[in-house]
Amino acid sequence: MSIIPSAASQLYNAADFSQGVAYIAGEYLPLKNASIPMTDRGFVRSDATYDVVHVWNGRFFRLDNYIDRFHRSMAGFRMSIKESKDELKAILHECVRRSGLRNAYVQMTCTRGVPKPGSRDPRECINQLTCFAQPFVWIANEQQREEGLSMIISSTQRIPPESVDPRFKNFHWLDLTMAVFEAYEKGAIVPVLPDRDGHITEGPGFNIFSVRNGRIVTPDRGVFEGMTRRTVIELAPELQIACEVRPLKAAELHDADEIFITSTAGGIMPVTRLDGRQVGDGRPGRIARAIHDLYWRRHEEGWKATEIDYGTAS
Ligand SMILES: Cc1ncc(COP(=O)(O)O)c(C=O)c1O
Structure with missing residues (x-):
């Protein structure tokens, strides 16, 4: 070849x-x-x-x-x-x-x-x-990254992992896309989808983290195991932040001090409104900011990086 x-x-x-x-x-x-x-x-x-x-x-x-x-x-x-x-x-x-x-x-x-x-x-x-x-490509524009995103928990459920395994990246996006319509109709920017038991899964192109009392939690199942999610899990200990990978109830997300989402298309992005109410004090949280900064600092340092030889573009 x-x-x-x-x-x-x-x-x-x-x-x-x-x-x-x-x-x-x-x-x-x-x-x-x-x-x-x-x-x-x-x-x-x-x-x-x-x-x-x-x-x-x-x-x-x-x-x-x-x-x-x-x-x-x-x-x-x-x-x-x-x-x-x-x-x-x-x-x-x-x-x-x-x-x-x-x-x-x-x-x-x-x-x-x-x-x-x-x-x-x-x-x-x-x-x-x-x-x-x-x-x-950025999931959120500059202003949204600065001020935080507005999110809803959609009424559309995520396709169950028993039907299409979300750990294998796929184009079965109509549940995610219908949830985006619902988010816009409700004046929000992004949806996150629950599973049939009311646990939070993920959204279109991103994983989710909730922060409570300084600890971060991300769902363990029914999700694509995002590379940015993995990077956050790896970097959290460097910042002395405890991270739990376990089921996350919708109620817990409503009680969060902070929420952030993660994606290759944008890194770590804060969520400051959930279902029409402000998250914490309504501003991007301290922990999301610390992880965001470390994520991009690692990029500047060339951590886990492969240099591209541009040579002379023909
Ligand atoms: C459904 C879904 N969840 C999560 C993610 C985030 O994964 P990653 O951090 O590898 O971009 C993506 C990325 O496209 C996705 O499509």
Whole structure:
């Protein structure tokens, strides 16, 4: 397998690449020109898995961990790709290099593939890898990150883990998306979804932490095990903050001193309103701020970072 760009992909100039670069079937092309076949089960059945790693200041964050997680998701959904982990790393690197982006949102996706004519047997599909790099995406804008987000606990329940295992990253987002509509209708920005027992799970693209008496709590089940969540769990002891990973009741979230959410797309972001009432004193909390600062300081220091060699973008 070659990751060397073909003559066709070199036809595009650097300007085309600056808003995003995609990799499909051995080709690098501007993201806006990239598409997958319409009958790929990834499109018609949400039969796909993916992962998203970020690049900050020209360096991937925790790249090997993200790639390992992508492989776990593929195995979880009985998928595999022909590219090795090293080849995948080289492809992601090349997408970012060609975009020239220093801060980027980098996605790797495996779709089930196009079924054989007349076949409904997923085993007959050849799973397909596609990747792209685009400018860094923030779940919350600057003002929201500064002032804190307004959240609701949605009436829509998260898909149960017994149906679709949320530890394997997937496109089954309609529960999350319907909850976003409800949040907007109620004047909030983001929803968090409960499970059928009233435990808090997660929201569209993020995990949640509640803070009470200086201790942080994040749900243990029914959630995607986010890399940012993992990073917070790892960094908390450095700040002498106790962290519990256990079921989190909605009532507990209502009693929280602080709430924050975590995502590759933005890091650690405070929530200052829940279900129309202020959280704590209504301002971003001290603990969320401390973890936020340490998270970004580690980025500046190059902790768990992989440098990108931009060379001369062709
Ligand atoms: C459903 C869901 N939960 C949590 C997260 C946060 O995970 P990470 O910190 O790895 O971005 C994501 C990220 O996209 C997600 O889609």
